[in-house]
Amino acid sequence: MTRAGCAPLALICIACQAAASRAPNPLEAQVLGPQQPPGPAVSPYVRISGPRIALLHVKVIDGTGGAELTDRTLVIENGRIASIAPDSATPPADASILDLSGHTVIPGIVGMHDHLYYIGRPDLDAAAHSEPPLLAPQMTFAAPRLYLANGVTTIRTTGSVEPYADINLKHLIDGGAVPGPHMDVTGPYLEGSHSAFVQMHQLKDARDARNTVAFWAEQGATSFKAYMNITREELKAAIDEAHRRGLKITGHLCAVTYPEAAALGIDDLEHGFFVNTQLDPGKAPDECPSSVGTPTLLAMDPEGSEATELIRLLLAHHVAITSTLPVFEQSVPGHAPLSPRALDCLTPEAREAYLYLRNRTNSLSPDEARKRVTWWQHDLALERKFVAAGGLLLAGPDPTGNGGVVAGFGDVREIELLAEAGFSVPEAIRIATFNGAAYLGLEERIGSVAVGKDADLVVLRGDPGEHLADLENVELVFKDGIGYDSDKLLASVRGRYGEY
Ligand SMILES: [Zn+2]
DSSP states (O other): OOHHHHTTOHHHHHHHHHTTTSOOOHHHHHHHOOOOOOOTTTGGGEEEOSSEEEEEEEEEOOSSSOOOEEEEEEEEETTEEEEEEETTSOOOTTSEEEEOTTEEEEEOEEESSOOSBOOBOTTOOTTSOOOSSBBOOBOTTHHHHHHHHTTEEEEEOOSBSSHHHHHHHHHHHHTTSSOOOEEEOBOBOBBOSSOSBTTSOBOOSHHHHHHHHHHHHHHTOOEEEEOTTOOHHHHHHHHHHHHHTTOEEEEOOSSSOHHHHHHHTOSEEESTTTTOOTTOTTOOTTOOOTTTTHHHHHHOOTTSHHHHHHHHHHHHTTOEEEEOHHHHHTTSTTOOOOOHHHHHHBOHHHHHHHHHHHHHHTTOOHHHHHHHHHHHHHHHHHHHHHHHTTOOEEEOOOOOTTSSSOTTHHHHHHHHHHHHTTOOHHHHHHHHTHHHHHHHTOTTTSSSOOTTSBOOEEEEESOTTTOGGGGGOEEEEEETTEEEEHHHHHHTTTTTBTTO
C-alpha cells in the first residue's frame, strides 16, 4: 500500500510514521487477523495440529517461480514456517512427525476470483432457456469448505450478492466456528443501470457510487469490484473513495473499456482479456454492448500494435489482470470434463444442468467452434505477453456459470490451464499464490513457502512438477499451521454445491 493511499486517515498515518520502513497495510489485520482455535464444528476436519509439526522427506515448489527443492524437512512452529532444511536435519524432539515421502508442498493458493455463490437458472429447459430472473443462491456452507479442501487458504470474493452474509462468514471462520480460508471480502457489485442480476443494487450516479463504497468499507468490506454497466463517472468516484481508504478496486467491465479504466486508476481487471470492449463495433461511451468484448478479443492480434499498446498502458498505470480461465473454458468445445470428485460435490440438479450444457457446447457448428478456439487462444497469448512485459497476473476460477467451475477445484484447474497456456509449472503456481499475495500487499506473510511466513501450505500426493494433474491430489491443507483433512471436508459437502 502506498503512503499516498493512507494519507487522509490520521490514525493510520501515525502508524505510518511508527513503522517507517514498512507502510501499513490495513488488509494485514483484516484479512490475516488473529484466528481462534478450531471450535467443535471445525475440529472434526483437523487432522494435525500442535505447537511443532515436522514434515519429512517433502519436495517443495515454493511459489516464487524457482526450481523445485527435493528431500526437505519443513518444520512448522506456532503457525509459522520455522525451518526448511535438507533431509538430514534432525527435527525437534517434541514435534509431531509426518513422513511425506512421495509428496510435494506448495504454498496455500491465493484465489483472486473466488465467489461464495452459484448461478441458478430457474427451469432450465432442453433449448437451454431459463426463466427470469437469474438468481445467485449463496454457497455460504459449501464454498468455504471446497476452497479449503482444494488448498485455497486465502480468497478475494470479487463481488458479493449477499455482503452481510460474506462479512459475517469471515468472522465465523476467523472465530473458529466454521472451516474456511482467510477472506478479503469484496463489497456488493458496483453495478450501473440495466443489470441482468436482480440481487444487485443499480447505482444512480457518482455520489451513490462513493456512498456505497464508504458504507460497505465501514461494514467490513476490504475490496471492491465494479461491474459491467458502471459508467466512467461512477467508476472514478468509486476508485477515489476506495483509494482514500487504502482499499483496492477491480472490475469486470463492459460499458467502460480497459484503456478507460486504466486511465481512471483501477487496480485490477477481471477475466484476462475476454471482456475488453474497446474494439467492439458500435461501442458507445458508458454503454455495455451486447457483444460484451468478444469482437475486441477476436480482432486483437496478440502480436499486433493494438495489443502492444494496451499492455503498455496497463503497465504504465500498474493495473493487474486476473486470469479466470476455467469459466471461459466452459465455452470452448471439447474442453476437459469436470473431475469425478468435483462432480460428486454438485447437487443432482446442478450435475444434470452441467452435463447438458457441456453437451451443447460440444455440438456447436464448425464455424462457431473455430471462432471460440481463436478467441481462447488470443486470450492465452495476451496473458503470456502481459506477464512477459512485467505485468502482475493474478488467478481465480470464477465459480459461476453452468456447474463446470466448482469452488476450489476451479482454482486448481486455473493453474493447470496456465500451464497449458505455456507458463512453466512453477510460474503457474506463482501466479496463483505469490502474485495474489503481492497484489494484496501480504507477500511478507503468505504466498510462498519461506522461513518466517505463515504456515499456509498444501500437501499434494505426487509431484505436479513432473505430472501436472498431481495438483488435484490434495491430501492435507495447512492454514496457520493447522492441518485440515481434504477428504473429510469434501465428504461434508457431497451433493450440496448448488443448494447451499
Ligand atoms: Zn465473477
